[in-house]
Amino acid sequence: MSALAFFHWSEYFTTALFNNHKLSLDSFLLNHSKEYTLAAMCSWLEYGVEYYFFPFVKSWVWLSRSGVVMVIVGESLRKVAMFTSRSNFSHSIAYKKTKDHQLVTHGIYSWFRHPSYVGWFYWSIGTQLLLSNPVCLVGYTVASWKFFRERIEEEEMTLLAFFGRQYLDYQQRVATGLPLVRGYEPTYRERYLLYNQ
Template identity: 55%
Template sequence: MLCYDGKLSFFCFIVAAVIAILPEVLLRLELNVLQVAVRAVFLGYVFGIGIIIFLIAPSSWQMFGVYITILATFHYTEFLSIAWINPSTLSIDSFILNHSIAYGVAACSSWIEFVVERQYFPVMKESSFISYFGLILCICGEILRKLAMFTAKHNFNHIVQSEKMDDHELITYGIYGFCRHPSYVGWFYWSLGTQLILQNPVCFLAYTMASWKFFHDRILIEEITLLNFFGQDYVEYQKKVSTGLPFISGYKLNL
């Protein structure tokens, strides 16, 4: 059995060898593999930092820790879900970290509002019924979205498809029997929940309007495509099941 000094020397030897070899290993990896690793490490780090903030930070910062943990979980599980259900479409974009400029601006705006309001009204940012309701909304939205993805399986794609694949099916069972766009419904309420967690009144209103507009337009485009793909079958499906989002009826053919 190695003594303490022996174990220490062995540990240091292995760490030094790994540090020496690692740069060369990374250079030999495919760029895509490295990019996946970097994003996964980043999201895992953010997830951990969020938990630490919640556990040890002042009370006015704790819900920000919950928020960044929820954010990291959402983006990582998007990639992981696609890797599971539809690996042929998997890419760096599956993390949806670079979803759009508007998405980045919205996120940054929520951070700025939180910091500014905490500076002047710290009590406003302490955990409350509102922030925990937002957490529940995020969890429910996340579950709904992932349930939709795993129900649709290979039919799910982050990008609206313009061409029908041979194995593309119209999914009307499971969660799709309750609403036509459960993944959008989940994401919509998840986004609102993040602002309730932060107790950001301004961004909550802005997120509500921006998210509604985004999904309204997205659903119109997607349903035109689905009508082209599935014709009368999709028309009948529209008659039976709503979109699931408030005041969004989708694209209807005038027959």
Template identity: 40%
Template sequence: MSEQGNSTAASSDDRRRTRDPNAPLQSLSPYLLFTKDEYEKVEQEIPGLTFTQRSKVFQDRWKALTDDQRAVYEERAIIEKRRYEEEKECWDAVEGVDCSGESSSDEETVSKQASRSTPFNKRPSILNNGGIGHIPATHDQGPDLFERLPVEMTVALDLWEQKFKPSHVRSLAGIALRAGLLGGSLFSSTILTIYLLSHSNPLWRAPFFIANLSLFHFLEFYTTAFVNTANADLSSFLLSSNGVAYNIAHTGALTECLLTHYLHPTPLFPRIIHNILLFGGLTFILVGQIIRSTAIIQAGPSFSHIVAQRKKSTHVLITQGIYSLLRHPSYFGFFWWGIGTQLMLGNAVCFLGYSVVLWRFFDRRIYGEELFLVNFFGREYTEYRARTPTGIPFIR
């Protein structure tokens, strides 16, 4: 047992990469230069920290630096990079040693040439041992060990992990909770709608309205996460980011439907008109939802629930698909979806209110958004705007 263990250890040592002592030292980033300067100080102030805990301390202290203090490290990093490039040109590489000064076998050399160098294939051991890579069997936790570990990768992973914790905008718990509640609401309200319809109870409109609201808000997040994952967060559900007026409007619509049913159950219009309005409302809801979801998917990374004031590298002018027919199809979809819900509910007051408020909102939003779009795309957008309608009455 012991001999086998020693043999394994010996073969492992043979495979371990060794550094050419004459090779130039790698240049360091501003952040890594800062952590080297702070290492001894942190060890004295807070002894016994784990690697991850120490990285968090460095991260907090780095954030607390002033712009002038960071500029010093940025200047040092430039000098470091210059030094490394100069030394690398003068370095006589030993056969079988890469540009980092580490020896490798022929197979490793071929593999590195065949694949792009990334932090993940440079340090594959980072995925082992609980995500902190290989740690030598020593109690020495000094700067030498610290330099061998991918500090910036650990800090980046730590920052990335923080985004998904509770109370953050991309909290996985928050996303799961909202998706679960919307799914439960959709299911229960759909069952209630079917039950009331089977008993010819006109109150089926109320739970049907809730079902459509639940589906709408779920699809807002789902379609955004599907094509624009980087920007998907809790606000993508649009449950609270639309403001108090949005929630008041839907509450008012549901209240009017219930009050009308109990206080004035007799339809205001003849049966045929009533059926036409109901069918029209259902059609608007269906078409509006399909067009809005399609618009989000076809826009891809260019879509955002917030008007972009600066052009990103992912922004492109979409003029194909649904965008070849409508200039702002997501606005078109929501406008007619909102109108359709009020026709379906049979609301007279909220129908007028929704129509006026939605029209004013989109009139102002389209005007303001297109100022930025003209700035982003210039003549290309003005020509697109001239030939493509919005589909919303009186908004050209």
């Protein structure tokens, strides 16, 4: 509960610090989606059922500690990404480029194209390791991976439209950061048009 509460509070706090013109109650990300709420409820249910019927599963201290480390690393990575991109960060995909929108490629963005998604991905997996929830660990991993793969592809289509060749070059230099997620891959025709703008 502490990891979950801190994550949502820190989303709001970090947005207030570096991007306050986009600040709203939605910045807490509490109403992220029905699927997110259902996943949280399933993890609590699994924890309770296993704690009652199979308490030995919850006694693997090394597993919980590795979850704590993953939660801290994931949370830190996401907040560093928000700090690095500052006003360019948004909780939703931007479909219209603003005049001050810049492509961020320095700092943590020179390691991963989508460090905030990488952080959230590992944070979510870490929460299930922390709880020693084997069923939700698999479910969270698959669902988070699928969600971020689709979101990255959609976001990269807009980034290519906004930044053209600059983003295409960045894509070729830096990986998404998520395992087996390549992002949006422009067709040969799209590449040709981007290089000849």
